[in-house]
Amino acid sequence: MNIEKAYNNWADQYDTNENKTRDLDSKATIQTLNKYDFSKVVELGCGTGKNTTYLLTKAKEVIGLDFSQEMLNKAKGKFVNKRVTFLKADLTREWKINNSYANLITCSLVLEHIKNLDFIFSEASKKLKKNGCFFISELHPFKQYSGSKAQYDTDKGTRELETYVHHISEYLTIAHNNGFKLIELNEWFDEVIENEIPRLISFVFQK
Structure with a gap:
């Protein structure tokens, strides 16, 4: 299924269905960015605004970009804050x-839905101020190696989305090639269980 269409279909249930990946991403975002x-x-793939609420507790301005109009409609319905702007965009x-x-x-x-990471890092470098930071939270490639990918449930069954595997070395190499240095890397688990992926x-x- 076309990714844009899939996320438009997913929008109504995205905030309410059981989703361990979504919930862990929120935790990772808050715990990581609290120290900065x-x-x-600029929030890439802002979706329904699940992380926007937190970002607005620290930022004066937030611009959220997403290519799903239905996701953006959900986000816009949550906020009447002049400090946040939501824009439809193809990243x-x-x-x-x-x-x-x-x-x-x-x-x-x-980024699991984007094949060419070099363009993303190039644009991020342009839009960031000097010493600005680029925070990325993604499905771990180890999970992808084992067959996990973005999916959601419908009345016709589970729908899987088209995804691309990006190895850790790919992130690091492309970041370096676009003038970034790594200042933090973390892996996030559902629970602390020995040998869990x-x-x-x-x-x-950092730029």
Whole structure:
């Protein structure tokens, strides 16, 4: 199924259905970013605004980008805050944001749907101020190696979304090639169980 159409269909139940990946991503985002200061944020793949509420507790301005109009409609319905702007955008094309705008860009559970990471890192570098940070939280490639991918339930059964596997070395190499340095890497587990495969991986890169 087309990714945009899939997320449009998923929008009505995205916030309410059982979703360990979504919930762990929120935890990873808050625990990681609590230690950083940021005033202007670009949120890639903002979806229904699940992380926007937290970002607004620290930032003066948030711009949320997503290609799913239905997801954006859900997000817009949650906020009457003039400090947040939601825009429909294809992240694989030039982002309509001023260069050197943000001191934080976040990207959660998005990159598994994007084949060319180099363009994403290139755009992030342009839109970040000097010393700005790029936070990424994604399904761990170990989970992908074992067959896990984004999916949601419908009355006709489970729908799996098209995904791409990005190895840890790919993130690190492409980040370096676009002028970023790694300042933090964490793996996130559902529970602390010996020999469990981590569900998520997160990075903080600095420009």
